[in-house]
Amino acid sequence: MSEETMEINAGGEICEYGAVTRRADGSYVIHKGGVPYHVPDTEEFAEEFAAVSAYAAEHPDEVTEEPAPPEPTFEELKASKKAQITAYYDRVMAKAKEGYSAGEIETWDVQRKGAADVLAGETSVEAVFVAELAAARSEAGGSTITAEQLAGRIMANVEAANALIRAALGKQQGECDRADAAETPEELAAITPSFSMEDAG
Structure with missing residues (x-):
């Protein structure tokens, strides 16, 4: 040619x-x-x-x-399946952050610690943060929410997020264990990540 x-x-x-x-x-x-x-x-x-x-x-x-690409080895198939499972549950666990602003997410650790301290009657820096947050929210919203009430809401949100993450992470790890234990490509192909919000309890 x-x-x-x-x-x-x-x-x-x-x-x-x-x-x-x-x-x-x-x-x-x-x-x-x-x-x-x-x-x-x-x-x-x-x-x-x-x-x-x-x-x-x-x-x-x-x-x-062009020659067809070589068939992947069984170990490569397992690695690909586990990556698929992990990516799926990463998306599921990201739902715990839906509806929250970047500022809220960045202060979650402070809010969680502060809420626990407020409910325990302690006056830590984090507890003061939650108290001042409640005051600012009350002023902006026109209705009063006490530090204790806000702390209770924060802890409820924390538990809901933790329940979602526990359930999703547990399923992710279990399905990855099944992928590791699979002995045939058919067994591997049968593992399909799936999650319902009901799984979080």
Whole structure:
């Protein structure tokens, strides 16, 4: 095959193809001005893909088939399944932060410690933070919420978030254990991450 092959595309324009490679996914790699150029089977590249496909059909001896990627090993399949499981439960556990501002999330540790201290009758720096937060909230909202009331709400939210994370993390770890213990690709494929808010109790 010559270094540059002339061809007419569907719009009547002259195309120049260098070495044409058909990839395992059905797309092509051609050359324009000596530079590799990927032509996938997508709407954006539909015209050029059609032209290259027509050329490949008419000149099969000018097309190099990319070898299919090697089959993954069973250990690689296990690692991929565990990564899939972990990513799934990362998304589930992220729900514990939904509906909260960045400022709220950044002060969660302070609020949690302060709420516990307020309810225990202690006057730590964190407890003062919660008391001042309650005062500022009351002033802005026009109705009074005491430090004790806010502390109770904070601790209820903490427990709800912890319940979600405990349940999701437990399922994640259990499903990863099943992936480790799987003895066949079929057993591995049967492991499908799933979570319902009812799992959090």
